[in-house]
Amino acid sequence: MLYTKWGEDLNKDCPLGEYPRPQFVRDSYMSLNGKWKISFCENESLDAPFETDIIVPFSPETPLSGVGKVLSHNEYLMYRRTFVLTDDFNRGRVILHFGAVDQIAKVYINGEFVGAHHGGYTPFEFEITDYVVSGENSVIVSVRDLCEENQYSRGKQRTNRGGIWYSPQSGIWQSVWLESVPTDYIKSVRITPDLDNSQVSFDCGDLTVQKLIYDGDELIADTTDNTVKIDNVKTWSPENPFLYTVIFKMGDDTVKSYFGMRKFSIENVGGVPRFMLNNRPYFFNGLLDQGYYPDGFLTPPSNDALKYDVEQVKSWGFNTLRKHIKVEPLLWYHYCDKNGIIVIQDMINGGGNYGLEISVLPFVGINLDDTKYSTFKRTDPAARDLYYNELKEMIDTLYNVPSIAMWVPFNEGWGQFDSKKAYDFIRSMDSTRLIDTTSGWHDRGATDVISKHIYFTPIVVKQGNKPWFLSEFGGLSTRVKGHTFNSKMFGYKIFSSKESLTKAYKKLFERTIVPQIKKGLSGTIYTQVTDVEDELNGIMTYDRKVQKIDTSVLNEINKKVKI
Numbered sequence: 001m002l003y004t005k006w007g008e009d010l011n012k013d014c015p016l017g018e019y020p021r022p023q024f025v026r027d028s029y030m031s032l033n034g035k036w037k038i039s040f041c042e043n044e045s046l047d048a049p050f051e052t053d054i055i056v057p058f059s060p061e062t063p064l065s066g067v068g069k070v071l072s073h074n075e076y077l078m079y080r081r082t083f084v085l086t087d088d089f090n091r092g093r094v095i096l097h098f099g100a101v102d103q104i105a106k107v108y109i110n111g112e113f114v115g116a117h118h119g120g121y122t123p124f125e126f127e128i129t130d131y132v133v134s135g136e137n138s139v140i141v142s143v144r145d146l147c148e149e150n151q152y153s154r155g156k157q158r159t160n161r162g163g164i165w166y167s168p169q170s171g172i173w174q175s176v177w178l179e180s181v182p183t184d185y186i187k188s189v190r191i192t193p194d195l196d197n198s199q200v201s202f203d204c205g206d207l208t209v210q211k212l213i214y215d216g217d218e219l220i221a222d223t224t225d226n227t228v229k230i231d232n233v234k235t236w237s238p239e240n241p242f243l244y245t246v247i248f249k250m251g252d253d254t255v256k257s258y259f260g261m262r263k264f265s266i267e268n269v270g271g272v273p274r275f276m277l278n279n280r281p282y283f284f285n286g287l288l289d290q291g292y293y294p295d296g297f298l299t300p301p302s303n304d305a306l307k308y309d310v311e312q313v314k315s316w317g318f319n320t321l322r323k324h325i326k327v328e329p330l331l332w333y334h335y336c337d338k339n340g341i342i343v344i345q346d347m348i349n350g351g352g353n354y355g356l357e358i359s360v361l362p363f364v365g366i367n368l369d370d371t372k373y374s375t376f377k378r379t380d381p382a383a384r385d386l387y388y389n390e391l392k393e394m395i396d397t398l399y400n401v402p403s404i405a406m407w408v409p410f411n412e413g414w415g416q417f418d419s420k421k422a423y424d425f426i427r428s429m430d431s432t433r434l435i436d437t438t439s440g441w442h443d444r445g446a447t448d449v450i451s452k453h454i455y456f457t458p459i460v461v462k463q464g465n466k467p468w469f470l471s472e473f474g475g476l477s478t479r480v481k482g483h484t485f486n487s488k489m490f491g492y493k494i495f496s497s498k499e500s501l502t503k504a505y506k507k508l509f510e511r512t513i514v515p516q517i518k519k520g521l522s523g524t525i526y527t528q529v530t531d532v533e534d535e536l537n538g539i540m541t542y543d544r545k546v547q548k549i550d551t552s553v554l555n556e557i558n559k560k561v562k563i
Contacts, residue, residue, distance in 0.1 A: 002485055004543050006302040007064055007295035012055050015064075018303050020099060020175040022334040023400050024188070025256040028091065032139070032176040033057055036081040040071065044142040046111060048078040056081075056176060057099065059169035063295045071170040073149040073159075079141040079172060087134050091252070092183035094132055097125045099174025099329055101143060103152050108140040118386055120145070121153060121327045121348045122393035123174070145170035151383035151415070153348035153390055155298075155325045156290070163490045166292060166533050173299045174329050182252040189248055189255075191400045192432060195235065195263040195278060200244075201227045207250055214245040235278045236260030236402050238319040241340030243402065260337065260402030264433055266448060266467055272520050273467045274563065275434070277342075277405075284342060284405070284523030285561040286320025287313060287539070288472060291328055292532045294485055294542045303331050308544065309529060310335040316539070316551055317558030322471065322525045325349055325411060327394055336403040344436070344471075344525070345398060346408040347391055351415025352377030362413075362441035363457070370416045370444055378417040387415075388425065395429050406433055408471075412440040412453065420446035439471050455492040455527075459512050463520035470513075474526040475537040476504050478548060483531075483541035490534040492527075502549050509557045517563060524561070 011017070017031045037050035038060060058065035060077065071077050085094070098105065102120030106113065109131035117124040131137075146152065147159050147168050158165035190203035202211055204226065213221040213228060221228050234242040241260070248255045265276040274281040289309070293301055300306045306329065313321060321336065322344040336343050354377060361368065373379050391409065398404055407426050410416040416438060423437045423446035437446055440453035450464050453472035461468050477491025478501045495501040513524055530538035539554070540547050 001063055002294035002483070002543050003063070004293055004295055004301050004305060005545070006300075006305045007293070010055075010064055010301060012066075015055060016057060016175055016300070016303055016329070018331065020097075020177060021330050023257055023330060026179055026181065026254070028089070028179045028181065030083070030089070030178040032081065032083060032178060036079050038067070038080070038171075039078045040069065041076045041078055042074075044076045044078065044106070046078075046108060046140055048080075050078065050080045054079070057172050057174050058296055058299050059102070059171050059173045061167060061169040062297045062299065064299070064301060070168060071143075071145055073146045077143040077145070077171045079143070080138065082136050082138050083178070084136050085132055085134055089178075089180050090129070090132075090134075091180040093127055093129045093181050093185065095125050095179050095181065096128045096139070097123065097175075097177050097179065098172065099123050099176070100327070101141065101172050102145050102170050103147075103150075103154070104144040106142040108142070110137055111140075119153060119390040119393065121155065122390055123330075123397055124393075141172065143171045148353060151351050151378065151380040152386060153350040155348050161533065162488070163534055167297060169297045173297075184251050185253040186248055186250050186255055188396075189257065189400075191246070191257070191259045193259055193261045193263070193402070195233065195261050198231070198233050199227055199229050200259060200261070202248075204248075210249040212247040212249070214247075230261065233261050236262040236337075236340075237277055238340035238342060241338060241403075243337060257400065258337070258402075259400065262402055264405040266434065272463065273465060273522070275467050275522050281563045283517065283561060283563045284320040284344070284469070284525075285318055285558060286322055286342070286344065286523070286525045287318055288324050288525050288528040289313075289321040290324045290528060290530075290532050291326045291332070292530075292542075294533075298326065300329070300332075303329075305544070306332045307335045310339050310341055312540070313529060314339045314341060316554040318554075320344065320405075320523070320525070321529070322346065322408075324528075327397070330397075333398065333401040333403065337401060341403060343401065343404045344406040344408060345394075345404050346411055346439070347394060349411060349414035350378075350383060350387060351417075352379065354414055367444075368413070368442050370413075370419050370438075370442060373417055376413060376416045378415055384417060387417075391422070391425065392429065395426065399430065404433060406436055406448075408436045408439045410438045410442075413438070413442045416442055419444045423447060436469065436471060449522075459516070461516045461519045461521045467522035468520045469522055470524045472525055472527055474505075474508065475528070476501055476508070477535070477537040479536050480541050480546045480548065483543055483546050484536065485531070485533045485542055488534040489536050491537045498548055502553055505549055506553065506557060509561065514560045517561070522563075
C-alpha cells in the first residue's frame with residue numbers, strides 16, 4: 001500500500017477540516033467530515049444495518065477510508081451519521097453542503113427526504129431548516145454509482161482499471177458541511193472583471209448588496225452599485241498574482257470573497273495568433289494535473305497536499321496547470337489564485353465504452369462527426385442532458401476563480417457529442433475565457449484554438465488562424481523503486497534512470513519546443529505533475545516523495561519557454 005506523508009498523518013476525527021469555500025466565506029461553519037457509518041445494500045432502506053465505520057470524505061474503495069471495498073453497480077451505498085445543532089447555530093436557515101458525491105445521491109434528515117443530486121463531480125446543497133431540530137439530528141445519504149454501466153460522467157474511473165484508466169470509487173469524496181444564514185441571505189454573486197474599462201461587475205440577482213472592496217487593508221470602494229470602477233488597477237498574473245478582497249453585506253448576512261483583475265484573450269501578434277494575458281502575448285507553459293492520490297484517489301489526504309502540488313509546480317517555473325477530467329475541491333483553485341498558476345479546466349467525460357475508432361482514426365487524418373451519437377457512444381438522451389446540467393454546475397461553481405483561463409468540454413473524443421452546441425453553450429455562460437472544445441482531435445470547427453495531443457509522432461507546428469496549442473505531449477517515464485502503486489508500468493517513452501529521463505526531457509524542450517515558439521507554438525501542457533497508478537510519467541512519484549527531474553533543470557528550461 002502506497003501512502004503520502006499526509007495520509008500517514010491523517011486526522012481521522014476531522015480530515016480536510018478547513019473552511020472548504022474560500023471564494024464565498026461566512027463565519028458560520030460546521031464540518032461533518034470524519035467518522036460515519038455505512039452499509040452496502042441491495043436496496044436503499046433507511047433501516048440498513050449501519051455497521052461499518054468509514055472516514056468521510058474518502059470513498060470506501062480508498063485506503064484512507066478504512067473500508068477498502070468496491071461498490072458494485074448492483075448495490076446501494078448507505079451513509080449515516082448524527083450531528084448536534086446548538087440553539088445559537090441556527091440564524092434563520094440551515095444549509096447542508098456536499099462538495100461532491102459520485103454518482104447519484106439522495107439525502108435524508110431525521111428520516112425525511114430532502115433532495116437528490118445526479119452527477120459525481122459538482123457541489124450541491126439543500127436547505128434543511130424545516131427538517132432539523134435543536135440537539136441531535138441524523139443524516140442519511142443513499143448512493144448509486146454505476147461507473148461505466150451507464151453513460152453518466154465518470155472521469156477516468158473504470159471498473160477494470162489499468163493503463164490510463166484508474167481505480168473506481170464511489171460515494172462522498174469531497175467535504176460535507178453545514179452553515180447557517182439569516183432568513184434573507186445572499187445566495188451567490190457572479191464577479192466579472194473588465195480590465196479594459198478598469199472596472200468589475202457583480203451580479204447579485206435581484207438583491208441590493210453592499211460591496212466593500214479592499215486593496216490590501218485599504219478600503220477603495222463602498223457601494224451598492226453593481227459595476228465599480230477601480231483606480232490604478234493592479235492586475236493578476238503568474239508573475240504578480242494580486243487579489244482584491246471584497247465583502248458583501250445585506251441585512252444580517254456578510255460574505256467575504258476576492259477577485260483578480262485579469263483578461264484572457266487571443267490576438268494576432270506579428271502575423272501569429274497568440275494567447276494574451278492582460279493584453280500582452282503570453283505563453284501557457286504548463287503541466288497536466290490529474291489530481292489523484294494513492295491513498296485517497298480523487299480525494300486529497302489533506303488540504304496541505306493540494307497546496308503542496310500547486311507550490312511545487314510554481315517552484316519549478318511553470319505558469320499553467322491543465323486540470324484533467326476532474327473538478328477539484330475549491331481550495332485547490334484558491335491556491336492557484338494565490339500562487340499565480342493559470343488553470344485550464346476540463347469537463348468530466350462520460351458516454352459508453354470508447355472504441356479504438358475514436359482514438360486511432362485521427363492519426364490517419366479522419367475527423368469524426370460528433371452529431372452521430374452512436375459513433376462516440378453518447379446514445380442516452382438523459383445522459384446527454386445531464387452532461388449540460390453538470391457543465392452548467394461546473395461553470396457556475398468556478399466562474400469566480402480568477403486563475404481559470406480556458407474551458408475544455410471534451411477530451412480526445414471521450415463521450416464527445418454536439419461540440420459546436422457545447423462551444424455555444426459555454427460562450428453564452430462565460431464571455432471572458434477561452435474554449436478548447438475538442439482537446440486533442442475530432443475538431444469540428446467551433447473552438448478558439450488548434451489543440452493537439454502528440455506523443456508518438458514528430459511535433460511540427462503548422463500555423464493557422466488560431467493559436468497552436470500543444471495541449472498534451474511528453475509522458476516520459478521512469479520507475480522509482482518503492483514509490484509505485486503496483487508492479488505495472490505505462491508510459492509513452494520509458495527510461496531506466498533519472499539521468500536518462502532528464503537528458504530526454506532537456507532534449508525535447510531545447511530541440512523541439514523552444515525553437516517552435518517563434519513559429520507559432522503558443523502553449524504547451526507536458527504530461528504530467530505526478531505518476532498516477534500504472535502511469536509512471538510524472539515529474540514526481542505518485543506519493544509525492546521523490547522528484548524525478550531536479551528543480552534547477554526545470555527552472556533553467558522554463559526560463560526559455562516564453563514568447
